[in-house]
Amino acid sequence: MTYMSAIKFADEPGRIAALYRYEILDTDPEQEFQDITKLVRTLFNVPIAAISLVDVDRQWFKAIDGLGISETPRSVAFCDYTLRSADPVAVEDATQDPRFVANPLVTGAPAVRCYLGVPLTTPEGYNLGSLCVIGTEPRSFSPADEQVLASFARLVVSQMELRMEARRDMLTGALTRRAFSDALQAAAEEAAAGEAPASLILFDIDHFKYVNDRWGHPAGDEVLRAVSEAIVCELRPADRLGRLGGEEFGVLAQVMEADEALALAERVRQAVAALRVPCLQGHAVTVSGGVASWHPSRPDQAEWVAAADVALYTAKRSGRNRIVEAFGSLLHAT
Amino acid sequence: MSTASPPRSLPPELDRPLDPWLARMEPRLRPVLERHHDNLVALCRSLEQAGHSSDVIRACIRDLLASYEAELAHSLLQEEPAS
Numbered sequence: 400m401t402y403m404s405a406i407k408f409a410d411e412p413g414r415i416a417a418l419y420r421y422e423i424l425d426t427d428p429e430q431e432f433q434d435i436t437k438l439v440r441t442l443f444n445v446p447i448a449a450i451s452l453v454d455v456d457r458q459w460f461k462a463i464d465g466l467g468i469s470e471t472p473r474s475v476a477f478c479d480y481t482l483r484s485a486d487p488v489a490v491e492d493a494t495q496d497p498r499f500v501a502n503p504l505v506t507g508a509p510a511v512r513c514y515l516g517v518p519l520t521t522p523e524g525y526n527l528g529s530l531c532v533i534g535t536e537p538r539s540f541s542p543a544d545e546q547v548l549a550s551f552a553r554l555v556v557s558q559m560e561l562r563m564e565a566r567r568d569m570l571t572g573a574l575t576r577r578a579f580s581d582a583l584q585a586a587a588e589e590a591a592a593g594e595a596p597a598s599l600i601l602f603d604i605d606h607f608k609y610v611n612d613r614w615g616h617p618a619g620d621e622v623l624r625a626v627s628e629a630i631v632c633e634l635r636p637a638d639r640l641g642r643l644g645g646e647e648f649g650v651l652a653q654v655m656e657a658d659e660a661l662a663l664a665e666r667v668r669q670a671v672a673a674l675r676v677p678c679l680q681g682h683a684v685t686v687s688g689g690v691a692s693w694h695p696s697r698p699d700q701a702e703w704v705a706a707a708d709v710a711l712y713t714a715k716r717s718g719r720n721r722i723v724e725a726f727g728s729l730l731h732a733t
Numbered sequence: 734m735s736t737a738s739p740p741r742s743l744p745p746e747l748d749r750p751l752d753p754w755l756a757r758m759e760p761r762l763r764p765v766l767e768r769h770h771d772n773l774v775a776l777c778r779s780l781e782q783a784g785h786s787s788d789v790i791r792a793c794i795r796d797l798l799a800s801y802e803a804e805l806a807h808s809l810l811q812e813e814p815a816s
Contacts, residue, residue: 431800438793442785522768543783550776554797557769564765572761 406485407524415455416636417525421559422566422582424452424459431558432462435530439551440464443544445532447509450519450555451478452528465533466509475504481516481529487545488529490514492537513538515545517552522560530555568642570620571627579641580700582651587700589653590693598660598692599703600650601711602630602667605685605719607646618678626684629670633663649707657692657724664688664722672720685720687711773797 407413418424432450440448447465451458458476460469473479480498481488493499493511504511516531530552566578574582586597604610604626611619623646630640630648639651650667652660671686689711697703710725717723773794780790 431797434796434800438796442780442789442793541783543779546779547776547783550772550779553772554769554776557765557772558800560765561769564762567761569761 405524406518406520406526408483408526410525414525414527417521417523418452418454418527419637421527421563422578422639423461423559423562424454425585426461428462429562431562432555433464435551435555435558436462436464439530439532439548442547443515443532445513445534447533449478449531449533450528451476451516451531452519453479453482458528471504475502477502477504477511477514477533478516478529478531481518481531482526484518484526485520487515487517487540487549489540489545491539495537509533510535512536513540515540515548517545517549519552519556519559521556527556571623571642573627573648574639574641576641576643579639579643579649579651582639582641583649583704584700586651586653587693587698587703591695591698595654596656596693598652598655598657598690599707600652600660600664600667601643601689601704601707602626602648602650602664602671602686603644603688603711603715604646605687605715610679610682610684613682614678618676621678622676622684625674625676626671626686629674630667633666633670655692657690660690660692661722661724664690664724668720668722687714687719688722689714690722690724 436448436450440446445465447463449463449466450461451463452461453459453473453476456473457470458473458478463469477488477490477493477499490496490499491513493502493505493514499505499511502511511533513534513536514531516529518526519528519530520526530548532548566575567573568575573579583599586595589595590597604622607619607622610622623642627640627642627648630650634640634650635652637653638655639653641649641651643649650663652663655663668686668688671684674684676682676684689707689709691697691703691707691710693703694706697706706725710723714721714723776797777790777794780793
């Protein structure tokens with residue numbers, strides 16, 4: 400396979416951003432990944448097989464067959480060694496390996512003895528985690544074993560890519576409404592737990608029906624693509640863009656307070672206003688926006704979205720091409 | 734794209750040209766599906782070289798294809814958001 404870049408071992412922030420782009424951490428079990436670990440466990444005749452994704456300070460298992468845990472600290476993860484390798488990592492007997500002899504996964508349950516892990520490498524060259532098989536008896540793995548596991552590891556990554564694309568709007572590449580709702584729900588739960596503030600911005604293209612009626616739907620599609628690209632240019636890697644309706648977009652800005660979100664929304668508004676879409680023959684494109692940060696007075700997703708919606712509606716009613724913020728019961732317009 | 738020779742016992746589910754139906758797909762999906770197909774073929778090769786029987790190989794591929802069928806169908810049948 401020649402379409403993979405060299406592995407970027409030194410770029411940990413880039414690796415974490417790449418992992419987050421797959422929007423797979425802390426998601427529910429999914430059949431296609433569980434089938435891979437089941438198959439691998441059977442083929443290798445081992446007690447445990449896992450798809451491990453290594454986050455900042457933990458390894459989280461997207462699928463694990465043979466052990467009932469969902470994550471461990473990164474400090475005890477065998478897969479953290481695999482992460483730092485371009486090749487499979489094989490451990491014949493962990494009790495004889497100075498790297499692992501004192502590891503609690505060896506000295507305690509599940510009493511790991513042998514391990515074979517292959518890094519999960521993205522086409523851009525980031526190792527996100529590993530596909531591994533684990534045994535409770537010493538064992539040596541052959542080059543053929545390593546090749547089989549490496550083949551499965553490449554499948555895991557292409558499966559993750561297919562999954563990511565299935566969550567994207569075909570025209571703009573933004574998240575689908577459903578995928579954006581999942582992201583919003585997770586953000587609401589984190590904010591409610593006091594883990595991270597988050598802000599929601601709803602954008603609606605002004606007079607979009609006029610564009611479609613006058614220049615046709617292909618022109619409308621070009622406007623949608625241009626607007627979504629203009630929004631993406633203003634976002635940070637961890638921010639999420641969703642296409643929620645025909646001409647409506649949502650931005651989930653995590654770890655962002657209200658004043659920053661308002662500033663972000665205003666930058667987007669200006670960027671869109673500066674667009675020149677050739678097929679529109681000089682007609683200007685603008686967006687209206689409504690901003691709502693997560694707030695204890697509206698703890699769940701529906702209330703949060705409703706607050707942003709009211710702000711957006713106010714922006715439309717008060718002349719369009721402007722941003723309005725909802726804050727409790729107050730509205731603030733730019 | 735790999736230039737190695739295909740496995741002797743490539744399951745028929747994989748032994749079809751992708752081009753006709755890739756051409757009908759969204760451009761963004763095509764490289765992802767091509768990579769997944771290549772990876773499935775590479776898996777067949779590695780299982781064969783590791784000495785697994787054609788029955789085992791076919792069973793693996795069948796299970797894996799069935800697994801990602803749902804994601805693929807969702808991508809292909811994605812509806813336009815309502816205005």
